[in-house]
Amino acid sequence: MNCQEALNLLYEIIDKEASEIDTKQVEEHLKNCRNCFEIYRMEQAIHDFLNEKTKNYDSSVSLDRLKSKVVKKLDEIDKGESPRGQTHFFNLGTKMLVAAASLVLLIAGGFYLSKFYNHSKNFLPLEKAHWAVAQNINTFKNDDLASQESKIKKLFHYNLSENISNYTLLGGHPENIMGVEMMHFIYSNGNNLISVFIAPADKFFIPSSLKSSGITKDQITFYDHNCRGCRLVYHKVNSSIIITASTNHDFDLLDFIPELTAI
Amino acid sequence: MSDREEDKFLTKKEEHNKRITFETEALPHMDALYRTALRMTKNENDAEDLVQEAYTKAYRFWDKFESGSNCRAWLFKIMTNIFINNYRSKSRSPMALNVDEIDDNFLYGQLSSLDLEENPEKKFFSKIFDDDVKKAIDNLPDDFRVVVVLSFLDGFSYQEIADITDLQLGTVKSRLHRGRKLLQKELYDYAIKNGFIKEKTK
Numbered sequence: 001m002n003c004q005e006a007l008n009l010l011y012e013i014i015d016k017e018a019s020e021i022d023t024k025q026v027e028e029h030l031k032n033c034r035n036c037f038e039i040y041r042m043e044q045a046i047h048d049f050l051n052e053k054t055k056n057y058d059s060s061v062s063l064d065r066l067k068s069k070v071v072k073k074l075d076e077i078d079k080g081e082s083p084r085g086q087t088h089f090f091n092l093g094t095k096m097l098v099a100a101a102s103l104v105l106l107i108a109g110g111f112y113l114s115k116f117y118n119h120s121k122n123f124l125p126l127e128k129a130h131w132a133v134a135q136n137i138n139t140f141k142n143d144d145l146a147s148q149e150s151k152i153k154k155l156f157h158y159n160l161s162e163n164i165s166n167y168t169l170l171g172g173h174p175e176n177i178m179g180v181e182m183m184h185f186i187y188s189n190g191n192n193l194i195s196v197f198i199a200p201a202d203k204f205f206i207p208s209s210l211k212s213s214g215i216t217k218d219q220i221t222f223y224d225h226n227c228r229g230c231r232l233v234y235h236k237v238n239s240s241i242i243i244t245a246s247t248n249h250d251f252d253l254l255d256f257i258p259e260l261t262a263i
Numbered sequence: 264m265s266d267r268e269e270d271k272f273l274t275k276k277e278e279h280n281k282r283i284t285f286e287t288e289a290l291p292h293m294d295a296l297y298r299t300a301l302r303m304t305k306n307e308n309d310a311e312d313l314v315q316e317a318y319t320k321a322y323r324f325w326d327k328f329e330s331g332s333n334c335r336a337w338l339f340k341i342m343t344n345i346f347i348n349n350y351r352s353k354s355r356s357p358m359a360l361n362v363d364e365i366d367d368n369f370l371y372g373q374l375s376s377l378d379l380e381e382n383p384e385k386k387f388f389s390k391i392f393d394d395d396v397k398k399a400i401d402n403l404p405d406d407f408r409v410v411v412v413l414s415f416l417d418g419f420s421y422q423e424i425a426d427i428t429d430l431q432l433g434t435v436k437s438r439l440h441r442g443r444k445l446l447q448k449e450l451y452d453y454a455i456k457n458g459f460i461k462e463k464t465k
Contacts, residue, residue, distance in 0.1 A: 007367070011440055015414070017421050042371045042384055046447065049388045053396040054415045057302070063293055066311050070293070070318045077322055078282060119279065128283065135287050227279065 001029045006036050013040070014047050078120070119227070122207040125178045127230040130195035130245035133186060137193065140186060142171035152183055152198055156240035160185065160196075164256055167194060180204045187256075194256060195245040204241050206234045215254065222254055285325050288334050289318065295335065295417060296342055302412045303346050305401050313350060317342035339417065340427045343409060347428070351405045362407075362441045370447040374460075390459040391450060399449040407442035414439055 006029045012018040013026055030037045133140045149160050149172075162169050164187060172185035175197075182199035210223035223234040226249075233244045233253040244253045296317060300310035321328070321341050328337055366372050374384055403411060413419045413427060421439075425432045454460050 010368075011436070011443065015421070015439075038375065039368050039371050042374070043368060045384050045388075046370060046443075049384075049391075050396060050415055050446065053391075053393050054400070054412075056393060057298055057397065057416065063297060066297060066314060067290070067293060069311070070290070070315055073315055073319050074282065074285070074322055077319065078278060124279070124282075128286065131283050131287060230283075 001025045003029075003033060003036050006030070006033070007039065010040065010043055014044055075120075122209070123225055123227065123232060126197060126232055126243055126245060127227070129175060129177055129184060129197070130193075130230060131247065133184075133195060134193045134247050137170075137186075140171065141173050143173040145169070145171055148172045148174075148183060148185075152240075156198055156200060157238040158198060158240050158242070165189075167256070178204075192246070192248045192251065194251075194253070195243075197243040197245070199241045199243070201236060201239050201241050206236065206241060210234065217254055218257075220257070224254070281325055284330075285322055288330075289321055289325075289338060292335050292338050293318075296338060299339070299412055299416055300342065300346070302397075302400060302416060303343075303405075303409060304350055309350060313342060313346055316345050316349075320345065333423075336419070336423055336427060339413070339419070343413070343427050344429075346409070351409075362445055365444045365448050367444065369444055370451055373451055387454060387460060390454060390457075395450070395453060399446050399453065402449055403442055403445055407438050407445065410435055410438040411442040411446070 006026050009018050009022055009026055013023060018026070026040075030040055152158050152160055160169065167187035167189045170186045170188050170193075172183055174181060175184040176182075177184075177197070177199075180199050180203045182197050182204065185196040185198070187194045187196065206223050207225070210225060214221040214223050216222075220235050220237075225232040225234070230245055230247050231249060231253055233256075235242050235257075244256050246253055246256075293314065297310060297314050300313040300317075301307065304310045304313055317338060321338055324341075328334065370384070370387075374387060400408060400411060409428060410424055410430075413424045419427065421432055421435050424430075424439075425435045428435065430438075
C-alpha cells in the first residue's frame with residue numbers, strides 16, 4: 001500500500017468503517033511511514049477532540065416544555081382534529097362529504113368520544129405509570145421498602161402483603177399521578193408485573209363512570225376497567241383507594257388483593 | 264353494544280394502545296432529536312418546531328414503523344427529511360464553493376509547519392472551547408452540517424446516514440470529508456484571529 005492509498009482510507013479508518021483487510025494494510029503502512037503516521041495521529045486527535053466537544057452539547061437543557069407541547073400535539077391527533085397542511089389532499093367534494101360524515105360521526109359518536117376523553121383523563125395516567133415499569137423495570141426507582149410500608153400503614157391504615165398468589169413484592173416508591181401523591185408498588189412472579197397504587201381516598205376518587213359496575217367479591221366491591229392496553233381494578237379500603245394494574249389479561253386482578261386487614 | 268359500536272370501541276382501544284407504545288418507544292429519543300435539531304436549525308424556536316413536527320408526523324405514520332427495528336434512526340429520518348424540505352436555506356453558502364481549494368488534512372499541514380513542540384495540536388485544542396466548535400459547526404453549509412452532525416453528535420454509521428438523508432453512500436462520505444476540511448479551516452482561522460497561534464511567516 002502506498003501513501004496515497006493509505007490516506008484515501010483515512011476517515012474510513014478513523015470512523016471505524018473500513019474493512020478488516022484495509023485496516024490491516026493501513027496499519028502495516030503506518031509502521032513504515034513516519035509522515036502518514038503523523039497525519040493519522042493528528043487526524044485521530046482532531047476527531048477525538050471534535051467528538052468530545054460535540055458529545056456534551058446542550059445535554060443539560062430541560063425538555064419539559066417541549067415534551068408537554070409534543071404530548072399536546074398527540075392529544076390533538078388522538079382527538080382527530082384536522083391537521084394543519086393536510087387539507088389539500090382532499091378536493092372540495094370530498095371535503096363536503098367528509099364534513100357531513102364527521103357531523104354524523106360527531107353526533108353519533110359523541111357519547112363514545114366523551115367516554116374516551118374520560119378514559120385518557122381518568123385511566124391513562126395510571127396505565128402509563130404501570131406500562132412504563134412493565135416495559136422496563138429499570139425505570140422503577142426503588143425507595144426504602146420498609147419505610148414505605150410503614151408510611152402506608154400510618155397514612156392509609158393499610159397493610160401490604162409480601163406475597164400474593166405467586167407474586168412477590170419487589171419494591172415501591174412515591175409517585176405523583178393526576179396531581180395526587182400516591183404510592184406505587186410492584187409485584188412480580190418472575191415474568192409478569194403487577195402494579196399496586198395506593199392513593200388517599202380524600203384526594204383520589206374512583207372514576208364515576210365505573211361506579212355503576214362494581215363487582216362484589218369476598219365482601220369487597222371492585223371496580224373493573226378493562227382495556228386492551230392495560231387492566232385497572234379499583235377498590236376502597238379504609239382511607240385509601242387501591243388500584244391494581246396489569247397488562248396481562250389472563251391474570252384475574254380480582255384475585256389479587258394486597259391486604260384486607262383493617263387496622 | 265351493537266357490532267358497529269363494538270368495532271368503534273375496539274378501534275379506540277387500538278388508538279389508545281398506539282399512544283402508549285409511541286410514548287414508550289418514540290418519546291425517549293426527544294433529547295437526541297432536540298440536540299440535533301438545534302445544530303441543524305441553529306436556533307431554539309426552530310429546533311422546537313422541528314422536533315414537534317417530526318413527532319407529529321411520526322405519530323401519524325406510527326403504523327408504518329416496524330416494531331423491533333431501529334426507532335431512533337426512523338425518527339431521525341423523519342426529522343432530517345422535514346429539515347431538508349422546510350428549513351434548509353435554499354441559497355448555496357459561499358463556503359461550499361471554496362471547500363475544494365482547502366488542502367486535505369489542512370490542520371496537519373498548518374500545525375506541523377509551525378515547528379512547535381511534539382503534538383502541536385495539543386496546545387491548539389486547549390484554547391478552543393465547546394462554544395467555538397459549536398460556532399464552527401453552525402457555520403458549515405446546511406448540506407455538510409447535516410451529515411457532520413449525524414456523524415459526530417449522533418454517532419450514526421455512513422450507511423445509517425445514507426438511509427436517513429436519502430443520499431448515496433459515496434455522497435455521505437464526500438460531504439463528511441469536506442465538512443471536516445471546512446471545520447478544520449474554521450477552527451484554524453479562529454485560532455489565528457484570536458492569536459492562539461501565529462501564522463507562519465512566509
